[in-house]
Amino acid sequence: METEPTPDLTEQATALADMAFGIWVQILSFLEGLMRPWSAYQLAIILAIGVTSHVIAKILAPRLHGWMRTREGWPKWRLRWLLVIHKRLRGIMFVTLIWLVLMVMREITWGSRSYLIGIVANLALAWLIVTFATRLIGNPFVRTIVRYGAWAWITLRILGLTDQTVEVLDAAAFEMGSFRLSLWVVVQGAFILSVFFMAARFVSHQTAVRVQANEDISPSMRVLVVKFLQVVLYGAAFFIGLRAVGFDLTGLAVLSGAIGVGLGFGLQKVVSNLVSGIIILLDKSIKPGDVITVGETFGWINSLGARYVSITTRDGREYLIPNEDLITTQVVNWSHSNDFVRLDIYFGTAYGDNPHEVRKLAIAAAASVDRVLEFRPPVCHIVGFGDSSVDYILRFWIKDPTGGLTNIRGNVYLALWDAFAENGISIPFPQREVKMIEGSQLGTKALD
Structure with a gap:
């Protein structure tokens, strides 16, 4: 048994078909106008302007590129904009030439004979302005949405089809009770949200630059302030954008609460890392x-993220340590309250060497190394009497642990080696004696 369509859907489909037919009639009328003699002349003029602008751009592009190469001292942002101009040189030439031709034709002939050129000139200028304006958007996806959305809207605006297009898009709607979602609302929401996100990104970037340049704020607090501002700005952009298109946020609040409970159980580790990151920044x-x-893992902190900390080691590897591990495990911070680090090395000398002389030579050798601090002089102590050597410990201070620990220990060992070699101090090593017992087979063979 077939079910007849509901009256609402039938009326909606009829209204949509009528509006689409009206737009089609206007398009046919516009195409019919192109068949007039003066319209053909204007199309020929536009084509000639396009060819001329292409030739001029081909001539000027290599010269502009060569001139850009000589601007080595210029700021990067200026060179970046020059590169954009270089890529859009054909469009710039086309807009310049067509507006010159349009002004001349409006002076020497009737307005109707330059009507089509005026439309193309306005479209070309608007598209060029949108192209340059959207270069300020860093995110490629958002930039593409804003650019093509602005191009489409400006084109419809210049052609006088905005009202009909809005009616068609608004008629294509999905309704459920009091909730109504039309295609026009979706388009509006995508464009407005993109604009708000672009503004939030620009403000957060400028604020981050100023905060990072403020030396009065500690590095961890700078990161916290920047992250907090990003969350606030992007969250405000999202909710204000939804509100701007008439979206009811009451249902969203209830839905987000239910989703939050589910995510709280499923993303415990992620939430734990986020909270741990905030604690690290605060303390x-x-x-x-x-x-x-x-x-x-030994290295220096490269950056603090929302989920992990980036640590770069001496061999160039970058480790991503979860924030939770830095809270729950033991962490040695070599430069927490200050950059001073004490290092210890152990060595031994023969029993025949004067220990007083050995201590003086060891202290002098350590002090001769570049990175060893002078105002915190090295010290040397006897720590025991071994089987074949007198054992010592040599302690010294450095203030640049980022320069490495193994290399400074190696340099001190080399200085000790040179000092002991010059003063006849020997570094013993285990020795073994083998005795042949008379009457044994080995002893007899040895005598033979």
């Missing part, structure tokens, strides 16, 4: 530039 236990050791 200032680590900050970018600190030298830390986590487990067997």
Whole structure:
């Protein structure tokens, strides 16, 4: 048994068909106008302008590119805009020439004989302005949405089809009770949200630059302020954008609460890392530039993220340590309160060497190394009497742990080696004696 369509859907489909037919009639009328003699002349003029602008751009592009190469001292943002102009040189030439031709034709002939050229000139200028304006948007996806949306809207506006297009898009709607979602609302929402996100990104970027340049704020607090501002700005852009298109946020609040409960159970680790990251930023236990050791990983902090901390080691590897691990495990921060680090090395000398002389030579050798601090002089102590050597410990201070620890220890060992070699101090090593017992087979063979 077939069911007849509901009256609402039938009326909606009829209204949509009528509006689409009206737009089609206007398009046919516009195409019919192109068949008039003066319209053909205007199309020929537009084509000639396009060819001329292409030739001029081909001539000027290599010269502009060569001139750009000589601007080495210019700021990057200026060179970036020059590159954009270089890529859009054909469009710039076309807009310049067509507006010159349009002004001349309006002076020497009737307005109707330059009507089509005026439409193309306005379209070309508007598209060029949109192209340059959207270069300010850093996100490629958002930039594409805003650019093509602005191009489509400006084209419809210049052609006088905005009202009909809005009616068609608004008629294509989905209704459920009091809730109504039309295609026009979706288009509006995508465009407005893109604009708001672009503004939020620009404000957050400018604020981040100013905060990072403020030396009065600690590095960890700078990161916290920047992250907080980004969350606030992007959240405000999202909700204000939805409100601007008439979206009811009451249902969204209830839905977000239900989703939040589910995510709280499913994303415990992620939430734990986020909270741990906020705690790290607030208690200032680590900050970018600190030298830390986590487990067997030794390196300096490159950046603090919302979920992890980036640590770069001496061999160039970059480790992403979850924030939760920095809260729950032992972390050695070599530069937490200051950059001073004390290092210890152990060595031994023969029993025949004067220990007083050995201590003086060891202290002088350590002090001769570049990175060893002079105002915190090295010290050397005897720590025991071994089987074949007198054992010592040599302690010294450095203030640049980012320069590495293994290399400074190696340099001090080399200085000790040179000092002991010059003063006849020997470094013993285990020795073994083998005795042949008389009457044994080995002893007899040895005598033979």
